[in-house]
Amino acid sequence: MANKIPTRIYLTEEEMPKFWYNLRADMKNKPEPMLHPGTLQPVTAADLGPVFCKGVIDQELDETTRLIPIPEDIQDFYRAYRPSALIRAYYLEKMLGTPAEIYYKFEGSNTSGSHKLNSAGPQAYYAKKEGLTSLTTETGAGQWGTAMAMSCAFYGLDLTVYMVKVSSEQKPYRKALIEAYGANLIPSPSNTTESGKKILESDPNTGGSLGCAISEAIETAVKTDKCRYVLGSVLNHVLLHQSIIGLETKTALDKFGIKPDIIIGCAGGGSNMGGLMAPFMGEKLTGKSNARFIAVEPASCPSFTRGRFAYDFGDTAKTTPLIKMMTIGNGYIPSANHAGGLRYHGMNSTLSKLFQDGLLEARAEVQTNVFDAAIKFMKTEGILPAPESSHAIKVAIDEALECKKTGEKKVILFGLSGTGFFDMTAYQSYNNKTMNDQTPSDADLQRGFASIPGIPQNS
Ligand SMILES: *Cc1c(COP(=O)(O)O)cnc(C)c1O
Numbered sequence: 001m002a003n004k005i006p007t008r009i010y011l012t013e014e015e016m017p018k019f020w021y022n023l024r025a026d027m028k029n030k031p032e033p034m035l036h037p038g039t040l041q042p043v044t045a046a047d048l049g050p051v052f053c054k055g056v057i058d059q060e061l062d063e064t065t066r067l068i069p070i071p072e073d074i075q076d077f078y079r080a081y082r083p084s085a086l087i088r089a090y091y092l093e094k095m096l097g098t099p100a101e102i103y104y105k106f107e108g109s110n111t112s113g114s115h116k117l118n119s120a121g122p123q124a125y126y127a128k129k130e131g132l133t134s135l136t137t138e139t140g141a142g143q144w145g146t147a148m149a150m151s152c153a154f155y156g157l158d159l160t161v162y163m164v165k166v167s168s169e170q171k172p173y174r175k176a177l178i179e180a181y182g183a184n185l186i187p188s189p190s191n192t193t194e195s196g197k198k199i200l201e202s203d204p205n206t207g208g209s210l211g212c213a214i215s216e217a218i219e220t221a222v223k224t225d226k227c228r229y230v231l232g233s234v235l236n237h238v239l240l241h242q243s244i245i246g247l248e249t250k251t252a253l254d255k256f257g258i259k260p261d262i263i264i265g266c267a268g269g270g271s272n273m274g275g276l277m278a279p280f281m282g283e284k285l286t287g288k289s290n291a292r293f294i295a296v297e298p299a300s301c302p303s304f305t306r307g308r309f310a311y312d313f314g315d316t317a318k319t320t321p322l323i324k325m326m327t328i329g330n331g332y333i334p335s336a337n338h339a340g341g342l343r344y345h346g347m348n349s350t351l352s353k354l355f356q357d358g359l360l361e362a363r364a365e366v367q368t369n370v371f372d373a374a375i376k377f378m379k380t381e382g383i384l385p386a387p388e389s390s391h392a393i394k395v396a397i398d399e400a401l402e403c404k405k406t407g408e409k410k411v412i413l414f415g416l417s418g419t420g421f422f423d424m425t426a427y428q429s430y431n432n433k434t435m436n437d438q439t440p441s442d443a444d445l446q447r448g449f450a451s452i453p454g455i456p457q458n459s
Pocket residue numbers: 113114115116141143144232233234266267268269270271272273341342386388389417418419
């Protein structure tokens with residue numbers, strides 16, 4: 001077919017982004033500042049200094065610089081596995097019989113298996129540059145732990161990973177991979193920290209949560225010399241690094257004059273969605289596009305669709321700064337769900353603000369429907385998707401079928417944030433029909449909301 005858009009659109013080295021894009025710079029209504037939990041004043045670089053590397057603190061607090069240069073060294077790091085492919089879903093479109101054009105950006109072809117490496121590399125780079133010798137972090141499904149283990153091996157840093165206990169049991173190969181890259185992996189909650197011990201005392205059988213693991217990792221970072229903590233999602237510097245996804249996508253689509261009408265991503269803490277949508281949302285904010293944006297979350301952890309917009313802690317032990325975000329409460333422990341990477345109680349503050357302002361939509365999906373979509377996708381497109389990413393596939397398919405009804409030829413773009421090769425337990429439970437679609441009752445959510453601190457919430 002003449003002028004057919006290639007199935008895979010890649011960028012040349014010259015076309016690769018040299019800057020990250022800071023979406024906050026183009027937002028008239030900025031996300032609310034993080035607050036110091038003691039003083040309730042906006043946090044300063046000095047407040048964050050004991051926990052985070054300086055390089056990322058500067059980025060976290062910068063809401064005015066639009067384009068932030070990607071250091072040469074990180075451009076080199078990216079060259080090892082980027083650009084990722086932007087793929088036209090011809091086979092899926094055909095199977096659905098939709099007039100819509102569907103594109104997806106596949107972030108799962110590096111060994112860590114997801115987009116997480118886009119921020120892990122920069123975070124390890126800044127730590128090394130600042131003379132630190134070790135880092136701590138948490139991991140839910142294991143993608144972030146793997147990405148950090150790879151990055152610390154690359155830059156020569158020690159790493160301790162607190163892995164949510166249920167995930168470390170569900171995903172033994174993740175654990176093996178993280179350890180093979182040389183990191184020290186501890187299932188969380190553990191008795192290696194005060195916060196872990198406290199959680200174990202109150203609930204000895206808990207499978208853990210990202211909130212608990214974060215508390216443990218921060219505690220260890222603060223107590224250890226030349227050590228800092230790194231976070232794989234939720235914070236704005238992580239979204240900044242992930243803007244590489246959207247920038248590559250936009251350059252690739254621009255080459256063919258394609259403008260997406262609907263942009264879809266799964267959202268745990270919001271980093272892959274935030275990164276994919278950034279330049280497109282920037283166009284919307286500046287009146288150059290009228291695209292729709294849809295974040296998809298699991299029905300078992302519905303921070304957008306059933307949460308509150310409130311100042312909340314980022315962790316269960318209530319040690320982090322307060323973040324104004326869509327949250328179901330730092331004390332909320334979601335039921336065991338196979339989308340491990342989407343089990344966080346809160347949502348990035350920028351995405352939360354855009355959601356409040358009606359610029360970003362959200363949907364919640366139950367697991368079996370998500371896996372039905374994953375199977376349709378892998379049978380047609382050939383790629384085994386991560387359970388997290390399959391939330392985006394589900395809604396992309398729904399939107400494409402809507403176009404089939406209306407006959408509209410919309411352009412749908414979604415983020416395929418990772419591969420499902422380490423999630424075969426989840427696929428097994430789907431195959432055996434033992435997967436459940438448990439969603440929290442209002443009473444369950446009430447218990448989570450009760451953990452949101454009672455500070456003045458001014459909007
Ligand atoms: C971690 C992860 C997510 C969720 O995190 P976000 O910060 O919301 O992007 C989604 N997909 C995959 C494959 C992940 O590893």
